[in-house]
Structures are given as C-alpha cells and as structure tokens.
Amino acid sequence: MRVVLDSNIYVSALTLPGGAADAALTALLDGWYTGLLSEPVLGEVLGVLGRKFSRDTEELARIALFLSELTEHVAPRSRVRALADEPDNRILECAVTGHADLVVTGDRAMLRLGTFQGVEIVSLRAFLGRLQARG
Numbered sequence: 721m722r723v724v725l726d727s728n729i730y731v732s733a734l735t736l737p738g739g740a741a742d743a744a745l746t747a748l749l750d751g752w753y754t755g756l757l758s759e760p761v762l763g764e765v766l767g768v769l770g771r772k773f774s775r776d777t778e779e780l781a782r783i784a785l786f787l788s789e790l791t792e793h794v795a796p797r798s799r800v801r802a803l804a805d806e807p808d809n810r811i812l813e814c815a816v817t818g819h820a821d822l823v824v825t826g827d828r829a830m831l832r833l834g835t836f837q838g839v840e841i842v843s844l845r846a847f848l849g850r851l852q853a854r855g
Contacts, residue, residue, distance in 0.1 A: 726825035756818035
C-alpha cells in the first residue's frame with residue numbers, strides 16, 4: 721500500500737510520542753506500507769517543527785534525514801489547485817505523482833474531498849483501523 725501522510729500527521733508523530741500519529745509512523749518503520757514524501761511536504765513538516773516547536777537546525781537536519789530514508793521520494797511536476805490551503809495541495813501533488821493508494825490526514829477540507837484523482841483520502845483513525853485489519 722502506497723501512502724502519503726499529511727504534514728500534520730508527521731508533526732504529531734514527532735511531537736506526541738505514543739499517540740495515534742506515532743502508531744502510523746511506527747507502522748511505516750515496520751514496513752506495513754510504503755510512505756511517499758516530496759520536498760515541499762518535507763519542507764512544511766520541518767517549517768512547522770522549527771516555528772511552532774522550536775526545533776533547532778541540527779534536530780531538523782536529523783529529522784529530514786530520518787524521514788527521507790524512511791520514505792520513497794516523489795518529485796511532482798505539475799501543480800494542483802484543488803484546495804484553498806496551498807500546503808494541502810502539495811500533499812495531493814505528492815499523492816498523484818507517487819501513485820498513492822491513500823492520503824492520511826486530519827485536515828477537514830481534504831477529508832471532505834474523499835478522493836482526488838483516484839487517491840482515497842482517509843482519517844488517521846480509519847487508516848490505523850485498516851492496518852489492524854490487515855495484520
């Protein structure tokens with residue numbers, strides 16, 4: 721299963737150990753699915769961690785390396801303008817370019833789409849439920 725985690729999932733996983741987002745990241749580490757990540761999405765994750773969680777440059781570099789090694793790199797070539805929030809559009813670009821099966825997000829506007837160009841958009845809870853059902 722090819723999955724794009726929204727930046728909010730990565731941020732939650734990296735700041736709230738033991739939570740649902742952390743479980744999704746642990747499942748990625750354990751090889752339950754293939755994570756897809758683009759430079760714009762990684763940049764959003766690092767930007768939020770730096771601005772809102774005061775992570776220093778060294779820690780951000782370690783996180784960037786960790787996530788880059790853990791995921792398959794995707795390089796979108798076309799822009800999507802489906803949602804008002806530009807970072808959300810970057811998630812959709814990553815998903816379409818990487819031929820994702822799912823986007824996992826907590827973003828209500830994205831969840832309201834349901835699907836985008838054949839990619840299903842689900843909540844973190846629904847995603848974790850699917851992983852449990854498979855295992």
